[in-house]
Amino acid sequence: MSRSFEGVHALQGVSIELHRHEVVGLIGPNGAGKSTLVNILTGFDFPTAGSVSLDGRDVTGWSAHRRGRHGLARTFQHSHSFRSLSVRENVEVAALGVGAGARAARMRAGELLDLLGLAAYAEAPAGSLPHGDERRLGVARALATEPSFVLMDEPAAGLPEAEVPEFAAVVRAVRDDHGAGVLLIDHNMALIMDVCDRIQVLDQGTVLAEGTPAEIRSNLDVAAAYLGESAVQAEQRS
Template sequence: MNAPLLQVDDVSRRFGGLAAVSNVSFEVGRGEIVGLIGPNGAGKSTLFNLIAGALPPSSGRILFEGEDVTALAAPDRCRRGIGRTFQVVKSFDSMSVLDNVVVGALVRHPHAAAARRKAAEVLDFAGLAPRAASPAGDLTPPEKRRLEVARALATEPKLLLLDEVMTGLTPAEAQKGVELVRKVRETGVTVLMVEHVMEIVMPLVDRAFVLHLGRELAHGKPADVAADPGVISAYLGDRRRAS
Protein backbone atom coordinates (compact mmCIF):
# COMPACT_ATOMS: atom_id res chain seq x y z
CA MET A 1 0.00 0.00 0.00
CA ASN A 2 1.32 3.45 -0.90
CA ALA A 3 2.16 5.84 1.93
CA PRO A 4 -0.50 8.52 2.46
CA LEU A 5 0.09 11.95 0.99
CA LEU A 6 -1.14 13.71 4.15
CA GLN A 7 -1.10 12.46 7.73
CA VAL A 8 -2.72 14.37 10.59
CA ASP A 9 -1.39 12.74 13.75
CA ASP A 10 -3.15 13.40 17.09
CA VAL A 11 -3.48 17.12 16.38
CA SER A 12 -5.04 19.55 18.84
CA ARG A 13 -5.47 23.31 18.82
CA ARG A 14 -6.46 25.31 21.89
CA PHE A 15 -7.39 28.96 22.14
CA GLY A 16 -6.96 29.71 25.81
CA GLY A 17 -9.25 27.28 27.60
CA LEU A 18 -11.17 26.38 24.43
CA ALA A 19 -10.17 23.24 22.54
CA ALA A 20 -11.20 23.97 18.95
CA VAL A 21 -9.61 20.71 17.71
CA SER A 22 -8.93 17.77 20.04
CA ASN A 23 -6.66 14.79 19.26
CA VAL A 24 -7.66 14.45 15.61
CA SER A 25 -5.94 11.88 13.39
CA PHE A 26 -6.65 10.95 9.77
CA GLU A 27 -4.92 10.32 6.45
CA VAL A 28 -5.46 11.36 2.84
CA GLY A 29 -4.20 9.04 0.13
CA ARG A 30 -2.83 10.13 -3.21
CA GLY A 31 -5.54 10.73 -5.79
CA GLU A 32 -8.40 10.81 -3.30
CA ILE A 33 -11.15 13.36 -2.81
CA VAL A 34 -11.78 13.49 0.93
CA GLY A 35 -14.51 15.54 2.56
CA LEU A 36 -13.97 17.21 5.91
CA ILE A 37 -17.49 17.89 7.11
CA GLY A 38 -19.50 18.75 10.19
CA PRO A 39 -21.97 21.29 11.56
CA ASN A 40 -21.06 24.91 12.17
CA GLY A 41 -18.58 25.23 15.01
CA ALA A 42 -17.27 21.69 14.54
CA GLY A 43 -13.66 22.83 14.13
CA LYS A 44 -13.39 22.30 10.36
CA SER A 45 -11.86 25.67 9.52
CA THR A 46 -9.41 25.47 12.42
CA LEU A 47 -8.25 22.01 11.33
CA PHE A 48 -7.97 23.23 7.74
CA ASN A 49 -5.80 26.15 8.85
CA LEU A 50 -3.59 23.76 10.82
CA ILE A 51 -3.05 21.63 7.71
CA ALA A 52 -2.38 24.68 5.52
CA GLY A 53 0.07 26.19 8.01
CA ALA A 54 -1.98 29.27 8.82
CA LEU A 55 -2.07 28.15 12.47
CA PRO A 56 0.37 26.03 14.50
CA PRO A 57 -1.08 23.08 16.42
CA SER A 58 -0.95 23.11 20.21
CA SER A 59 0.10 19.46 20.01
CA GLY A 60 0.42 16.68 17.46
CA ARG A 61 2.09 16.43 14.04
CA ILE A 62 1.26 17.02 10.40
CA LEU A 63 3.17 15.03 7.79
CA PHE A 64 3.17 15.62 4.05
CA GLU A 65 4.75 13.04 1.75
CA GLY A 66 6.18 11.43 4.88
CA GLU A 67 7.92 14.64 5.99
CA ASP A 68 7.04 16.37 9.26
CA VAL A 69 5.87 19.84 8.19
CA THR A 70 4.38 20.85 11.55
CA ALA A 71 6.85 23.69 12.06
CA LEU A 72 6.67 25.00 8.49
CA ALA A 73 4.84 28.23 7.69
CA ALA A 74 2.13 28.35 5.03
CA PRO A 75 4.41 29.64 2.21
CA ASP A 76 6.85 26.78 2.78
CA ARG A 77 4.03 24.23 2.71
CA CYS A 78 2.76 25.80 -0.50
CA ARG A 79 6.19 25.38 -2.11
CA ARG A 80 6.13 21.71 -1.05
CA GLY A 81 2.79 21.23 -2.81
CA ILE A 82 -0.06 22.19 -0.48
CA GLY A 83 -2.37 24.70 -2.18
CA ARG A 84 -5.51 26.17 -0.67
CA THR A 85 -8.53 28.38 -1.19
CA PHE A 86 -10.16 30.53 1.48
CA GLN A 87 -13.66 30.40 2.91
CA VAL A 88 -13.87 34.18 2.56
CA VAL A 89 -12.77 34.98 -0.99
CA LYS A 90 -9.46 36.85 -1.03
CA SER A 91 -9.13 38.34 -4.51
CA PHE A 92 -7.17 41.43 -5.49
CA ASP A 93 -10.19 43.27 -6.84
CA SER A 94 -8.38 46.09 -8.64
CA MET A 95 -6.13 43.64 -10.51
CA SER A 96 -7.17 41.67 -13.55
CA VAL A 97 -8.37 38.10 -13.22
CA LEU A 98 -5.23 36.96 -15.04
CA ASP A 99 -2.93 38.88 -12.70
CA ASN A 100 -4.70 37.39 -9.68
CA VAL A 101 -3.74 33.94 -10.94
CA VAL A 102 -0.22 35.08 -11.83
CA VAL A 103 0.26 35.68 -8.08
CA GLY A 104 -0.17 31.94 -7.55
CA ALA A 105 1.85 30.94 -10.61
CA LEU A 106 4.90 32.88 -9.38
CA VAL A 107 5.41 30.21 -6.71
CA ARG A 108 6.66 27.82 -9.43
CA HIS A 109 7.45 30.24 -12.26
CA PRO A 110 9.51 33.21 -11.02
CA HIS A 111 9.80 34.75 -14.49
CA ALA A 112 6.80 36.90 -15.38
CA ALA A 113 6.27 35.54 -18.90
CA ALA A 114 6.21 31.92 -17.72
CA ALA A 115 3.90 32.84 -14.82
CA ARG A 116 1.47 34.52 -17.20
CA ARG A 117 1.46 31.49 -19.51
CA LYS A 118 0.72 29.23 -16.56
CA ALA A 119 -2.02 31.58 -15.34
CA ALA A 120 -3.67 31.64 -18.75
CA GLU A 121 -3.58 27.83 -18.90
CA VAL A 122 -5.21 27.53 -15.47
CA LEU A 123 -7.89 30.12 -16.29
CA ASP A 124 -8.83 28.12 -19.35
CA PHE A 125 -9.02 24.96 -17.24
CA ALA A 126 -11.26 26.71 -14.69
CA GLY A 127 -13.56 28.19 -17.34
CA LEU A 128 -12.52 31.78 -16.68
CA ALA A 129 -10.48 32.50 -19.82
CA PRO A 130 -13.13 34.92 -21.20
CA ARG A 131 -12.79 36.99 -18.00
CA ALA A 132 -8.98 37.12 -17.97
CA ALA A 133 -8.75 40.88 -18.65
CA SER A 134 -11.62 41.86 -16.33
CA PRO A 135 -10.95 43.35 -12.90
CA ALA A 136 -11.43 40.64 -10.29
CA GLY A 137 -13.88 42.93 -8.51
CA ASP A 138 -16.26 42.62 -11.46
CA LEU A 139 -16.66 38.86 -11.13
CA THR A 140 -19.87 37.28 -9.89
CA PRO A 141 -19.68 35.32 -6.60
CA PRO A 142 -19.50 31.95 -8.40
CA GLU A 143 -16.74 33.29 -10.66
CA LYS A 144 -14.83 34.54 -7.63
CA ARG A 145 -14.98 31.05 -6.16
CA ARG A 146 -13.51 29.69 -9.40
CA LEU A 147 -10.83 32.36 -9.30
CA GLU A 148 -9.83 31.13 -5.83
CA VAL A 149 -9.50 27.61 -7.20
CA ALA A 150 -7.57 28.80 -10.25
CA ARG A 151 -5.07 30.77 -8.18
CA ALA A 152 -4.48 27.76 -5.93
CA LEU A 153 -4.05 25.46 -8.95
CA ALA A 154 -1.50 27.86 -10.40
CA THR A 155 0.82 26.95 -7.51
CA GLU A 156 0.84 23.41 -9.00
CA PRO A 157 -0.22 21.65 -5.80
CA LYS A 158 -0.05 17.95 -5.06
CA LEU A 159 -2.74 18.46 -2.40
CA LEU A 160 -5.49 21.05 -2.95
CA LEU A 161 -7.39 22.26 0.12
CA LEU A 162 -10.81 23.60 -0.86
CA ASP A 163 -12.50 25.65 1.87
CA GLU A 164 -16.25 25.76 1.24
CA VAL A 165 -15.96 26.55 -2.46
CA MET A 166 -19.65 25.64 -2.92
CA THR A 167 -20.93 28.04 -0.25
CA GLY A 168 -23.68 30.38 -1.45
CA LEU A 169 -24.00 28.78 -4.88
CA THR A 170 -27.25 27.84 -6.57
CA PRO A 171 -27.74 24.12 -7.31
CA ALA A 172 -26.70 24.65 -10.93
CA GLU A 173 -23.61 26.62 -9.91
CA ALA A 174 -22.73 24.00 -7.29
CA GLN A 175 -22.96 21.27 -9.93
CA LYS A 176 -20.43 23.15 -12.06
CA GLY A 177 -18.22 23.35 -8.97
CA VAL A 178 -18.49 19.59 -8.50
CA GLU A 179 -17.49 19.05 -12.12
CA LEU A 180 -14.45 21.31 -11.63
CA VAL A 181 -13.34 19.36 -8.55
CA ARG A 182 -13.60 16.12 -10.49
CA LYS A 183 -11.53 17.63 -13.31
CA VAL A 184 -8.89 18.65 -10.77
CA ARG A 185 -8.62 15.09 -9.48
CA GLU A 186 -8.33 13.79 -13.05
CA THR A 187 -5.12 15.82 -13.40
CA GLY A 188 -3.60 13.85 -10.51
CA VAL A 189 -4.17 16.40 -7.76
CA THR A 190 -5.43 15.09 -4.42
CA VAL A 191 -8.31 17.06 -2.90
CA LEU A 192 -9.30 17.67 0.71
CA MET A 193 -12.44 19.79 0.89
CA VAL A 194 -14.27 21.44 3.75
CA GLU A 195 -18.01 21.68 3.20
CA HIS A 196 -21.06 21.73 5.44
CA VAL A 197 -23.61 20.91 2.72
CA MET A 198 -23.64 17.13 2.81
CA GLU A 199 -25.88 16.84 -0.26
CA ILE A 200 -23.04 18.31 -2.32
CA VAL A 201 -20.14 16.53 -0.67
CA MET A 202 -21.33 12.95 -0.28
CA PRO A 203 -21.77 12.09 -4.00
CA LEU A 204 -18.38 13.67 -4.76
CA VAL A 205 -15.94 12.35 -2.16
CA ASP A 206 -14.26 8.95 -1.83
CA ARG A 207 -14.25 9.21 1.96
CA ALA A 208 -15.67 11.57 4.54
CA PHE A 209 -14.27 12.62 7.89
CA VAL A 210 -16.80 14.17 10.27
CA LEU A 211 -15.91 16.56 13.06
CA HIS A 212 -18.17 17.51 15.95
CA LEU A 213 -17.12 19.90 18.71
CA GLY A 214 -13.51 19.56 17.60
CA ARG A 215 -13.37 15.76 17.76
CA GLU A 216 -13.72 12.96 15.25
CA LEU A 217 -17.31 11.81 15.09
CA ALA A 218 -17.10 9.38 12.16
CA HIS A 219 -15.07 8.57 9.08
CA GLY A 220 -15.38 6.22 6.15
CA LYS A 221 -17.29 5.73 2.92
CA PRO A 222 -19.93 8.43 2.30
CA ALA A 223 -22.89 6.02 2.58
CA ASP A 224 -21.60 4.61 5.87
CA VAL A 225 -20.98 8.05 7.32
CA ALA A 226 -24.41 9.34 6.28
CA ALA A 227 -26.04 6.36 8.01
CA ASP A 228 -24.04 6.74 11.22
CA PRO A 229 -26.43 7.45 14.14
CA GLY A 230 -24.02 9.95 15.68
CA VAL A 231 -23.77 11.91 12.45
CA ILE A 232 -27.53 11.89 12.00
CA SER A 233 -28.02 13.19 15.53
CA ALA A 234 -25.31 15.85 15.48
CA TYR A 235 -25.48 16.97 11.88
CA LEU A 236 -28.81 16.05 10.32
CA GLY A 237 -31.06 16.03 13.37
CA ASP A 238 -32.08 19.67 13.34
CA ARG A 239 -32.78 19.57 9.63
CA ARG A 240 -34.95 16.45 9.94
CA ARG A 241 -36.91 17.87 12.83
CA ALA A 242 -37.51 21.05 10.83
CA SER A 243 -38.80 19.16 7.80
Protein backbone atom coordinates in the same frame (compact mmCIF):
# COMPACT_ATOMS: atom_id res chain seq x y z
CA MET B 1 -3.53 17.60 16.28
CA SER B 2 -5.16 19.75 18.93
CA ARG B 3 -5.76 23.50 18.95
CA SER B 4 -7.20 25.62 21.74
CA PHE B 5 -8.13 29.29 21.63
CA GLU B 6 -8.23 30.65 25.19
CA GLY B 7 -10.22 27.74 26.57
CA VAL B 8 -12.12 26.89 23.39
CA HIS B 9 -11.05 23.43 22.16
CA ALA B 10 -11.34 23.99 18.42
CA LEU B 11 -9.62 20.62 17.77
CA GLN B 12 -8.94 17.80 20.22
CA GLY B 13 -6.73 14.94 19.07
CA VAL B 14 -7.91 14.94 15.46
CA SER B 15 -6.05 12.82 12.90
CA ILE B 16 -6.53 13.07 9.17
CA GLU B 17 -4.61 11.52 6.32
CA LEU B 18 -4.72 12.59 2.67
CA HIS B 19 -3.39 10.74 -0.34
CA ARG B 20 -2.84 11.74 -3.94
CA HIS B 21 -5.54 10.70 -6.46
CA GLU B 22 -8.20 10.92 -3.77
CA VAL B 23 -10.94 13.35 -2.68
CA VAL B 24 -11.63 13.44 1.05
CA GLY B 25 -14.67 15.32 2.28
CA LEU B 26 -14.49 17.19 5.59
CA ILE B 27 -17.92 17.98 6.95
CA GLY B 28 -19.47 19.04 10.22
CA PRO B 29 -21.65 21.76 11.74
CA ASN B 30 -20.58 25.41 12.03
CA GLY B 31 -17.74 25.76 14.52
CA ALA B 32 -16.77 22.06 14.29
CA GLY B 33 -13.13 22.96 13.60
CA LYS B 34 -12.94 22.43 9.83
CA SER B 35 -11.23 25.71 8.92
CA THR B 36 -8.92 25.42 11.93
CA LEU B 37 -7.82 22.02 10.64
CA VAL B 38 -7.08 23.42 7.17
CA ASN B 39 -5.22 26.38 8.71
CA ILE B 40 -3.00 24.01 10.68
CA LEU B 41 -2.35 21.65 7.77
CA THR B 42 -1.31 24.56 5.54
CA GLY B 43 0.77 26.53 8.07
CA PHE B 44 -1.61 29.47 8.57
CA ASP B 45 -1.99 28.36 12.18
CA PHE B 46 -0.06 26.00 14.44
CA PRO B 47 -1.28 23.17 16.67
CA THR B 48 -1.26 23.41 20.46
CA ALA B 49 -0.26 19.73 20.35
CA GLY B 50 0.37 17.26 17.57
CA SER B 51 2.15 17.47 14.25
CA VAL B 52 1.75 17.73 10.49
CA SER B 53 3.76 15.74 8.00
CA LEU B 54 4.00 16.04 4.23
CA ASP B 55 5.41 13.19 2.15
CA GLY B 56 6.79 11.66 5.35
CA ARG B 57 8.55 14.85 6.50
CA ASP B 58 7.61 16.69 9.66
CA VAL B 59 6.53 20.17 8.46
CA THR B 60 4.89 21.35 11.70
CA GLY B 61 7.28 24.29 12.05
CA TRP B 62 7.25 25.25 8.37
CA SER B 63 5.72 28.51 7.15
CA ALA B 64 2.70 28.46 4.86
CA HIS B 65 4.88 29.69 2.01
CA ARG B 66 7.41 26.89 2.42
CA ARG B 67 4.62 24.28 2.51
CA GLY B 68 3.16 25.90 -0.61
CA ARG B 69 6.44 25.45 -2.44
CA HIS B 70 6.38 21.78 -1.45
CA GLY B 71 3.03 21.10 -3.03
CA LEU B 72 0.43 22.11 -0.47
CA ALA B 73 -2.23 24.58 -1.67
CA ARG B 74 -5.47 25.83 -0.19
CA THR B 75 -8.46 28.04 -0.80
CA PHE B 76 -9.96 30.33 1.82
CA GLN B 77 -13.48 30.45 3.20
CA HIS B 78 -13.36 34.24 2.91
CA SER B 79 -11.95 36.22 0.00
CA HIS B 80 -8.17 36.37 -0.26
CA SER B 81 -7.93 37.75 -3.81
CA PHE B 82 -6.05 40.90 -4.69
CA ARG B 83 -9.19 42.91 -5.38
CA SER B 84 -7.67 45.54 -7.67
CA LEU B 85 -5.66 43.06 -9.76
CA SER B 86 -7.44 41.41 -12.66
CA VAL B 87 -8.75 37.86 -12.36
CA ARG B 88 -5.95 36.70 -14.67
CA GLU B 89 -3.28 38.56 -12.70
CA ASN B 90 -4.47 36.96 -9.48
CA VAL B 91 -3.83 33.50 -10.93
CA GLU B 92 -0.49 34.55 -12.44
CA VAL B 93 0.71 35.93 -9.11
CA ALA B 94 -0.06 32.60 -7.45
CA ALA B 95 2.05 30.76 -10.05
CA LEU B 96 4.89 33.29 -9.79
CA GLY B 97 4.80 32.88 -6.00
CA VAL B 98 5.93 29.27 -6.27
CA GLY B 99 8.70 30.06 -8.75
CA ALA B 100 7.04 29.78 -12.18
CA GLY B 101 8.46 31.99 -14.95
CA ALA B 102 6.34 34.80 -16.44
CA ARG B 103 5.45 32.89 -19.61
CA ALA B 104 4.55 29.71 -17.76
CA ALA B 105 2.47 31.70 -15.27
CA ARG B 106 0.54 33.35 -18.10
CA MET B 107 -0.14 30.03 -19.80
CA ARG B 108 -1.22 28.34 -16.59
CA ALA B 109 -3.57 31.24 -15.81
CA GLY B 110 -5.19 30.95 -19.24
CA GLU B 111 -5.77 27.21 -18.86
CA LEU B 112 -7.12 27.48 -15.33
CA LEU B 113 -9.51 30.32 -16.14
CA ASP B 114 -10.91 28.11 -18.92
CA LEU B 115 -11.17 25.09 -16.61
CA LEU B 116 -13.04 27.08 -13.97
CA GLY B 117 -15.31 28.94 -16.36
CA LEU B 118 -13.77 32.33 -15.55
CA ALA B 119 -12.26 33.19 -18.94
CA ALA B 120 -14.95 35.78 -19.68
CA TYR B 121 -13.88 37.76 -16.58
CA ALA B 122 -10.12 37.43 -17.12
CA GLU B 123 -9.47 41.16 -17.40
CA ALA B 124 -12.02 42.28 -14.79
CA PRO B 125 -10.79 43.35 -11.35
CA ALA B 126 -11.10 40.39 -8.94
CA GLY B 127 -12.99 42.64 -6.53
CA SER B 128 -15.86 42.88 -9.02
CA LEU B 129 -16.59 39.13 -9.08
CA PRO B 130 -19.79 37.76 -7.56
CA HIS B 131 -19.22 35.52 -4.51
CA GLY B 132 -19.50 32.19 -6.33
CA ASP B 133 -17.04 33.23 -9.04
CA GLU B 134 -14.65 34.57 -6.41
CA ARG B 135 -14.66 31.10 -4.74
CA ARG B 136 -13.65 29.55 -8.07
CA LEU B 137 -10.93 32.16 -8.54
CA GLY B 138 -9.57 30.90 -5.21
CA VAL B 139 -9.51 27.38 -6.66
CA ALA B 140 -7.74 28.62 -9.81
CA ARG B 141 -5.13 30.38 -7.67
CA ALA B 142 -4.55 27.22 -5.62
CA LEU B 143 -4.19 25.08 -8.76
CA ALA B 144 -1.79 27.61 -10.30
CA THR B 145 0.85 26.38 -7.83
CA GLU B 146 0.57 22.87 -9.40
CA PRO B 147 -0.03 21.36 -5.98
CA SER B 148 0.10 17.72 -4.95
CA PHE B 149 -2.55 18.48 -2.34
CA VAL B 150 -5.35 21.08 -2.51
CA LEU B 151 -7.39 21.92 0.57
CA MET B 152 -10.61 23.68 -0.37
CA ASP B 153 -12.55 25.54 2.33
CA GLU B 154 -16.16 25.82 1.10
CA PRO B 155 -15.22 26.50 -2.54
CA ALA B 156 -18.80 26.02 -3.77
CA ALA B 157 -20.44 28.41 -1.29
CA GLY B 158 -22.48 30.98 -3.19
CA LEU B 159 -22.47 28.92 -6.36
CA PRO B 160 -25.92 28.65 -8.01
CA GLU B 161 -27.25 25.07 -7.63
CA ALA B 162 -27.21 24.64 -11.43
CA GLU B 163 -23.44 25.21 -11.51
CA VAL B 164 -22.58 22.69 -8.78
CA PRO B 165 -22.26 19.67 -11.15
CA GLU B 166 -19.75 21.63 -13.24
CA PHE B 167 -17.75 22.39 -10.12
CA ALA B 168 -17.88 18.70 -9.15
CA ALA B 169 -16.29 17.94 -12.53
CA VAL B 170 -13.46 20.36 -11.72
CA VAL B 171 -12.78 18.58 -8.41
CA ARG B 172 -12.68 15.22 -10.24
CA ALA B 173 -10.32 16.67 -12.86
CA VAL B 174 -7.95 17.83 -10.12
CA ARG B 175 -7.90 14.27 -8.78
CA ASP B 176 -7.90 12.33 -12.05
CA ASP B 177 -6.04 14.56 -14.53
CA HIS B 178 -3.61 16.28 -12.14
CA GLY B 179 -3.35 13.35 -9.70
CA ALA B 180 -3.65 15.63 -6.69
CA GLY B 181 -5.16 14.80 -3.33
CA VAL B 182 -8.14 17.02 -2.48
CA LEU B 183 -9.62 17.91 0.89
CA LEU B 184 -13.08 19.34 0.27
CA ILE B 185 -15.02 21.21 2.94
CA ASP B 186 -18.59 22.00 2.00
CA HIS B 187 -22.06 22.22 3.51
CA ASN B 188 -23.60 21.06 0.20
CA MET B 189 -24.16 17.36 0.96
CA ALA B 190 -25.10 16.52 -2.62
CA LEU B 191 -21.70 17.77 -3.80
CA ILE B 192 -19.84 15.99 -0.99
CA MET B 193 -21.62 12.67 -1.56
CA ASP B 194 -21.10 12.99 -5.29
CA VAL B 195 -17.34 13.61 -5.47
CA CYS B 196 -15.75 12.26 -2.30
CA ASP B 197 -13.98 8.91 -2.07
CA ARG B 198 -13.96 9.14 1.74
CA ILE B 199 -15.60 11.47 4.22
CA GLN B 200 -14.50 12.54 7.68
CA VAL B 201 -17.00 14.19 10.01
CA LEU B 202 -15.94 16.67 12.68
CA ASP B 203 -18.15 17.75 15.55
CA GLN B 204 -17.01 20.07 18.35
CA GLY B 205 -13.37 19.52 17.54
CA THR B 206 -13.36 15.73 17.44
CA VAL B 207 -13.78 13.12 14.70
CA LEU B 208 -17.35 11.90 14.89
CA ALA B 209 -17.20 9.45 11.98
CA GLU B 210 -15.28 8.52 8.88
CA GLY B 211 -16.14 6.30 5.95
CA THR B 212 -17.38 6.09 2.41
CA PRO B 213 -20.24 8.37 1.33
CA ALA B 214 -22.66 5.42 1.72
CA GLU B 215 -21.42 4.69 5.25
CA ILE B 216 -21.66 8.33 6.28
CA ARG B 217 -25.15 8.68 4.81
CA SER B 218 -26.42 5.83 6.99
CA ASN B 219 -24.57 6.94 10.15
CA LEU B 220 -26.98 8.01 12.89
CA ASP B 221 -24.34 9.94 14.85
CA VAL B 222 -23.78 12.10 11.81
CA ALA B 223 -27.48 12.71 11.48
CA ALA B 224 -27.58 13.66 15.16
CA ALA B 225 -24.81 16.23 14.72
CA TYR B 226 -26.70 17.85 11.88
CA LEU B 227 -30.32 17.47 12.89
CA GLY B 228 -30.15 17.27 16.68
CA GLU B 229 -30.68 14.16 18.82
CA SER B 230 -34.44 14.43 18.87
CA ALA B 231 -34.78 14.09 15.11
CA VAL B 232 -32.68 10.93 15.16
CA GLN B 233 -34.58 9.41 18.09
CA ALA B 234 -37.81 10.12 16.27
CA GLU B 235 -36.44 8.38 13.20
CA GLN B 236 -35.32 5.36 15.26
CA ARG B 237 -38.78 5.07 16.83
CA SER B 238 -40.52 5.20 13.46
